[in-house]
Amino acid sequence: MVDRPETLRYPSMRGGGGSGPSRGGIGRHMAEVAIRSLRKNYGAVEVIHGIDLEIARGEFVVLVGPSGCGKSTLLRMIAGLEEVTAGDILIGDRRVNHLSPNERDIAMVFQSYALYPHKTVRANMGFSLKLRRMDKGEIDRRVNEAAEILGLTPYLDRYPRALSGGQRQRVAMGRAIVRDPQVFLFDEPLSNLDAKLRVQMRTEIRELHQRLKTTTVYVTHDQIEAMTMADKIVVLNGGHVEQVGSPLDLYDRPKNTFVASFIGSPAMNIIDGTVQGIGASGARIDLGHGTVVDAPAPPGLTEGARVKLGVRPEHMRAGETGLPIRVRVVEPTGSETHVVCQFQDREVTAIFRERVAFRPGDAATLALDTESLHIFDGASGMRLGA
Structure with missing residues (x-):
């Protein structure tokens, strides 16, 4: 037995959700x-x-x-x-x-295009509407409108085998769009x-x-x-x-x-450390083996606490104080250069927007942009001062 749809008495969200047919063209109704x-x-x-x-x-x-x-x-x-x-x-x-x-x-677009190979683009896009027994004139109107939106009008009478991968994906999107x-x-x-x-x-x-x-x-x-x-x-x-x-x-x-x-490419560098001291200007983080860096002191930070120091690759630069590293790989991309380095027992990556002369095996020091550092709790990994 299938339950009938219910209206639940949850707190209202922004706007109202209508589920009736669209008026005046594709994309005129939506829901939270x-x-x-x-x-x-x-x-x-x-x-x-x-x-x-x-x-x-x-x-x-x-x-x-x-x-x-x-x-x-x-x-x-x-x-x-x-x-x-x-x-x-x-x-x-x-x-x-x-x-x-x-x-x-709802309308779903999958990883695979799932097009009918024996049907034209027009027939593929309008097939779900045909199953609904929609008027042919309305099907044609919706298919033509979606094709115009997606740049598929010249391909409506072609078969999927005659299309590129990108065009096939547009057809799959068009099949979803026509359902409005x-x-x-x-x-x-x-x-x-x-x-x-x-x-x-x-x-x-x-x-x-x-x-x-x-x-x-x-x-x-x-x-x-x-x-x-x-x-x-x-x-x-x-x-x-x-x-x-x-x-x-x-x-x-x-x-x-x-x-x-997870968010950011290359990923944020995460380095274990211990809070050595806290002053008016911020904290001193001991990263081991004599490396100590300045960092912000978010609320809740205590002296002696184990922390994880986070630094984005673009917030590192060549300097005289900071992380002593050895260059492992240099990856020029044209607009910027990614430098993969070894710092103590871990890998760190720096991004330089200017041209740099690093070579694999070079020893260097990477200075950190103090104001852009992130401090996480050493045990839970949760951001401090969030």
């Missing part, structure tokens, strides 16, 4: 998504551990995290492709836990494309969102995609939410060492 104490078990194994998340109307939210963190499972639960063990999912003002995917007013859903769901849609096309397509997806304003939930393991596309990033780890915020919030003020290490 609310996830409440959501859990997912496979047998005795719990993989999603009580997640709470609010996604505003028209927001572009990226779920990001390492393989196995639960991001695709969470997306599939929103889509109705995975059952909910406990908790609630609301789309607009409807509780959708027990609704089938086609009753949720309240929510778009993207499950790593760019992972099958080459590096150059990935960059192009992520720009096109972002521009598409800016045009349609449809609420979007996007899954990727690529934190560069997350940083460049999202209004809001949700960092997942082991079925838990580590942090939610804008890309720059997460980059500038990571909640813990996991987020600090």
Whole structure:
């Protein structure tokens, strides 16, 4: 027996969620998504551990995290492709836990294009509307409008085999757009494309969102995609939410060492240390073997405490005092140079925007930008002074 949709009396979110048909063109209606104490078990194994998340109307939210963190499972639960063990999912003002995917007013774009090879682009894009027995004139209007948005008009009578990978992905997106859903769901849609096309397509997806304003939930393991596309990033780890915020919030003020290490490429350098002293101008952090650096002194920092010092690669420079390192690898990219170094028993990476003359094997000292350092608790890894 399938439950009928319910309206739950949760506190209202921004805007109202409508679920009726659009008026006046594609992308005219959208809904907020609310996830409440959501859990997912496979047998005795719990993989999603009580997640709470609010996604505003028209927001572009990226779920990001390492393989196995639960991001695709969470997306599939929103889509109705995975059952909910406990908790609630609301789309607009409807509780959708027990609704089938086609009753949720969502459209999903998968990693694989999943196009019908024997159907033209036009037929692929309009197929779901045909199954709904929609009027042919309305199907043609929606397909033509989506094709114009995606630059597919010249290819409407071609078959998928005659298209490039990027064009096939646009057709998959067009098939979602014509449904005019309240929510778009993207499950790593760019992972099958080459590096150059990935960059192009992520720009096109972002521009598409800016045009349609449809609420979007996007899954990727690529934190560069997350940083460049999202209004809001949700960092997942082991079925838990580590942090939610804008890309720059997460980059500038990571909640813990996991987020600090995951967001940013190259990753933040994390170095163990001990607070040697605290004064009016800040703290002195002993990094071992005679290396002591100046750092901010956030509230709660105490002398003798074990800490983890975080420094972004771009906040290091050649200097006379700082970290004594030996250069291992020099990676020129054109606009900047990445220098991978050995500091004591760990690897650190520095980024130089000017041309540098480092060679593998060189000994040097890297000065740290004191005001840009991050201090984390040595045991928990949580940011101090957050």
